[in-house]
Amino acid sequence: MEPGALVGIEQLSKTFPGQRALADVSFEIGRGEIHALVGENGSGKSTLIKVLAGFHEPDPGARMTVAGEQLKPCSPADVRRLGLRFVHQDLGLVGELSAAENVGLASGFARRGLKVDRAGQRSRAEALLARIGAEVDVEQPVSALRAVERSAVAIARALDELHGEIRLLVLDEPTAALPPAEVEALFRVLHEVLERGVSILYVSHRLEEILGLAHRVTVLRDGRCEGTFPVAGMDRARLAELIVGEEVEADAARRPRSCATEQRALSVRGIRGAVLDDVGFDVRRGEVVGVAGLSGSGREELAAVLTGAAPGQIELVDGDGRSWSGMTPKRAKRLGIALVLANRHPDAAIGQFSIRENVSLALLGSYARGGRVQGAQEREAVEGWIERLDIRPNDADRLYSNLSGGNKQKVILAKWLNTRPNVFVMDDPTSGVDIGARHGIYGLVRQQAAAGAGFVVCSSDLEDFVGVCDRVLALAGGRVVAELSGAEITESRLLQAIVRSAAGPAAASNKNQTEKDR
């Protein structure tokens, strides 16, 4: 191991039944560095993290060291003692409890005699957050906090030194659900962590983040380590090529040509919910409408209210001019409005079902004849989607819960593509998806739009708007405060729109109107 290296991983392999997830992986993480771990969906990143965390036992022959000491496989106590801490993508916080209580749950509550010392617990949580430069109301339920505040609570909690010195913080896709303006805030927190002498292992599919944040990057491909590279001097094209293994088309994310028609796919008016406050817009057949906004802007709620998955008021007119007041999942299904959820959402799919069962679920009735499912027809349809979306492993009987995050996302998309809806309502459609698959998903959206489907794409990722949308609505405080279309849709203009709007929705709305008036 190089002098100065903090963590050494040698000859690490991990085989699941019928699947080798890691094959002879060796690399080192230095002291005081942000080390990125990248690779396509299913390349083995999460498996590697779970081996480090003591959750999976590696195949015999692996050697892992931390500061020169051997890390015993499958020993969470050893992992903790050697100073490794993990923040997984779902953050592992209890939404109904406050930040102070979540900190207490992880490392024990402050006590006065036999009673919990509430004031003491509060100040401990505040002190932990202050150390990473985050200001959070530690008494609010964490479900009421902004996404970046929840991330800060999870990081602060992981860095509680009550149980010993901390050397390495492992973050698995920490920005997957963070809107862009909050990503910057998270980076400030990570620099504070680094200042405290803690190294960071950072997993992400977002190339810009890696180029802007990491010192070195290790690339996994099909479970093998392709090498560790310095980030200085690297550009996006080179990083993408290292991940995919071949040159990635530079213009793959170029502005799409609109195929919006004059025909209405759906009109919605007067949408109101917990945050949404009188939102309305039209979607034409062939049009891809994006919905951008910070967390708490109403963006997350919109997809659910549009499809009847969450309560709310809505007036809608369908493509044939029929109007309704209110939405239920049943009505959404009848009107051909599909809700494509992000894979981290608990209702997105059924973990204990196979890829085939999940993809067929929404269409099961159509494969049935005389009370029996037409197995061959169903299998052919599912295998077609596996092929088109490059779902890995290419095995329809594979259990959904054992798939990598990005492949789960593709299965959810396949399930709804299979139903051929009139309108797709998408919630973070590329969350956790690798660069190659992202372009594949954009291609499918454009293809379906060209065939006449309308899309509402609610996303926390600005690249989705530039890559696939014809028009984008910016939400703040539950209202539409700006609208961009065509060539106006650039990451910087979008960022300006949502941040400016969040600073003062009324001001932004007025300014937008003035700009239109000019």
Ligand SMILES: Nc1ncnc2c1ncn2[C@@H]1O[C@H](COP(=O)(O)OP(=O)(O)OP(=O)(O)O)[C@@H](O)[C@H]1O
């Ligand atoms: N418990 C398991 N049982 C069987 N196979 C598994 C299990 N966990 C992971 N795999 C398989 O191991 C491979 C690596 O998966 P892993 O989740 O590590 O990929 P990843 O690089 O984290 O992908 P993503 O970027 O999509 O999250 C995949 O083919 C996956 O299907």
